[in-house]
Amino acid sequence: MMRYSIRDRRGPHQGPALLATAVALATVAACSSGSPHSSDTSAASPSGPPSGTSASAAPSSAPPSPTPTPSRTYPLSTAPRTIPSVREHQAARGPGWKPAAPAGVVVGAGSAGLADEGKLLAGELGIPYRGAVAAGPGDVELALGGTGAPESYTLTVQGGRVRISGPDEAGVFYGTRTLKQSVKGAGAMPEGVVTDAPAKPQRGLNVDIARKFFSAQWIEDRLREMADLKLNQLGLHFSDDQGFRIASDSHPEIVSAQHLSKAEVRRVLALAQSLHITVVPEIDSPGHLGAVLRAHPDLQLRNVQGTPRQGAIDISKPASARIVDDLLREYSALFPGGWFHVGADEYQALTVRSPSASYPQLATAARQKYGPQAGVQDLAEGWLNDRAAVVRAAGKTAKAWNDGFFRGGVVTGDKRIEVEYWTGKEIGARPPAEYLAEGRRVVNLNDEYLYYVLGQPNDFTYPTGRRLGEGRRFSLGGNAHPCSAIRTAFRMPSSPCSRATCSSTSCSARSSSASCSPTAPRTTSIRPCLALST
Numbered sequence: 380m381m382r383y384s385i386r387d388r389r390g391p392h393q394g395p396a397l398l399a400t401a402v403a404l405a406t407v408a409a410c411s412s413g414s415p416h417s418s419d420t421s422a423a424s425p426s427g428p429p430s431g432t433s434a435s436a437a438p439s440s441a442p443p444s445p446t447p448t449p450s451r452t453y454p455l456s457t458a459p460r461t462i463p464s465v466r467e468h469q470a471a472r473g474p475g476w477k478p479a480a481p482a483g484v485v486v487g488a489g490s491a492g493l494a495d496e497g498k499l500l501a502g503e504l505g506i507p508y509r510g511a512v513a514a515g516p517g518d519v520e521l522a523l524g525g526t527g528a529p530e531s532y533t534l535t536v537q538g539g540r541v542r543i544s545g546p547d548e549a550g551v552f553y554g555t556r557t558l559k560q561s562v563k564g565a566g567a568m569p570e571g572v573v574t575d576a577p578a579k580p581q582r583g584l585n586v587d588i589a590r591k592f593f594s595a596q597w598i599e600d601r602l603r604e605m606a607d608l609k610l611n612q613l614g615l616h617f618s619d620d621q622g623f624r625i626a627s628d629s630h631p632e633i634v635s636a637q638h639l640s641k642a643e644v645r646r647v648l649a650l651a652q653s654l655h656i657t658v659v660p661e662i663d664s665p666g667h668l669g670a671v672l673r674a675h676p677d678l679q680l681r682n683v684q685g686t687p688r689q690g691a692i693d694i695s696k697p698a699s700a701r702i703v704d705d706l707l708r709e710y711s712a713l714f715p716g717g718w719f720h721v722g723a724d725e726y727q728a729l730t731v732r733s734p735s736a737s738y739p740q741l742a743t744a745a746r747q748k749y750g751p752q753a754g755v756q757d758l759a760e761g762w763l764n765d766r767a768a769v770v771r772a773a774g775k776t777a778k779a780w781n782d783g784f785f786r787g788g789v790v791t792g793d794k795r796i797e798v799e800y801w802t803g804k805e806i807g808a809r810p811p812a813e814y815l816a817e818g819r820r821v822v823n824l825n826d827e828y829l830y831y832v833l834g835q836p837n838d839f840t841y842p843t844g845r846r847l848g849e850g851r852r853f854s855l856g857g858n859a860h861p862c863s864a865i866r867t868a869f870r871m872p873s874s875p876c877s878r879a880t881c882s883s884t885s886c887s888a889r890s891s892s893a894s895c896s897p898t899a900p901r902t903t904s905i906r907p908c909l910a911l912s913t
Contacts, residue, residue, distance in 0.1 A: 707769045
């Protein structure tokens with residue numbers, strides 16, 4: 380799925396303009412060189428020398444002034460053209476900055492923590508990294524300091540040098556991304572001062588490696604692209620009906636043949652951390668568990684006639700909660716970030732006309748746990764709250780899809796769970812304003828604008844490249860990333876079922892498996908990215 384710039388540069392006066400300037404300066408010099416002396420001579424000898432005689436009798440006391448060389452001038456600079464655009468640029472006159480000897484990258488006093496950012500930038504620009512030394516001519520200096528917002532930075536180009544400062548390492552890093560984009564796209568960074576900060580605290584790309592496996596190298600390539608675009612979250616959906624894609628110690632029997640080893644995951648996580656990206660794992664339940672249920676068919680949800688429902692686990696059985704909680708705890712320990720996505724969408728028991736009649740075991744369990752007025756919807760909502768409690772105990776904030784938050788029941792979804800809005804079509808889905816009115820935090824992942832899918836599986840028309848571009852107008856405010864630009868740089872494999880998604884300040888990639896027949900039952904296969912709306 381997913382992704383510079385051209386700048387107008389005008390040099391000093393040339394041609395007729397330069398000639399006019401030189402003539403004007405020469406005229407000024409001539410008017411100030413010999414005239415005073417001539418005036419004095421005339422006053423002393425009113426009659427002057429005889430006609431035709433030599434004028435060498437009164438030599439000048441000072442040599443003529445040389446004609447000055449015109450000074451070089453520059454037009455006012457314009458803002459660098461980057462994705463996303465910078466919030467503020469204070470224009471100035473000057474040549475800007477481009478990497479050339481003797482330029483190097485240095486870190487300021489008390490900023491040793493920026494060494495990794497400095498080394499990365501130096502390698503990208505082809506100039507040396509000099510470490511914690513005073514900045515010299517042409518150098519790029521990285522420094523921590525200031526009181527700006529988180530992830531903010533100030534980038535100053537003046538006197539042939541660049542200085543990038545910010546209150547935290549992430550902000551300085553994003554300043555280096557602005558410098559890199561401008562240099563790579565336009566050949567130079569314009570003179571002046573950039574003051575910049577992200578419009579949203581969560582900006583990301585979601586990748587579905589469950590329906591279609593992607594290698595660690597492929598994910599690492601996406602991380603580097605994300606970092607250049609100042610995205611800070613990678614959602615990793617690694618469990619679904621088609622596959623379970625990360626090695627497991629607690630339940631190795633569920634792992635697909637194609638999967639990432641934990642060593643590969645740790646390598647991905649290390650790169651993400653160095654690029655200031657948080658990886659958010661997702662284990663979707665109580666639906667989308669087909670890969671788990673193939674190894675545990677006794678836990679699959681069946682209706683009153685004994686017909687199994689694809690991907691749905693029977694949440695009336697204590698063993699169902701145990702296996703999912705085992706996995707949540709195992710991967711909470713593997714992923715160090717602050718979030719864990721617990722899914723909660725499209726539970727098939729709720730898609731029938733009468734869930735209580737079709738799944739009496741669920742109805743009974745609901746009444747036993749939540750009282751005589753409770754129904755299957757309440758049991759599903761309670762399942763979400765219980766799974767969120769497991770990851771919260773591991774120090775994570777839970778995320779869940781918006782169609783897992785119901786109204787009008789006995790049980791209400793915990794308000795500490797972040798709502799990731801992806802659809803208004805599924806059972807239980809509501810307009811985003813309703814979740815906000817309930818005091819919930821909502822993340823924009825609207826599938827109408829932000830999904831990118833190769834092919835049209837499940838009889839659903841996914842957004843085209845043009846629609847993704849229009850998605851910029853769906854942004855909830857701020858300097859949003861143009862998703863179409865991100866999409867063109869995101870090189871999805873050409874599987875007919877590959878999927879990817881963009882959000883108002885980010886993009887997300889997912890992919891389906893080979894089960895992409897237009898006549899297949901509608902199932903969700905991808906999710907968009909993360910742009911927080913508060």
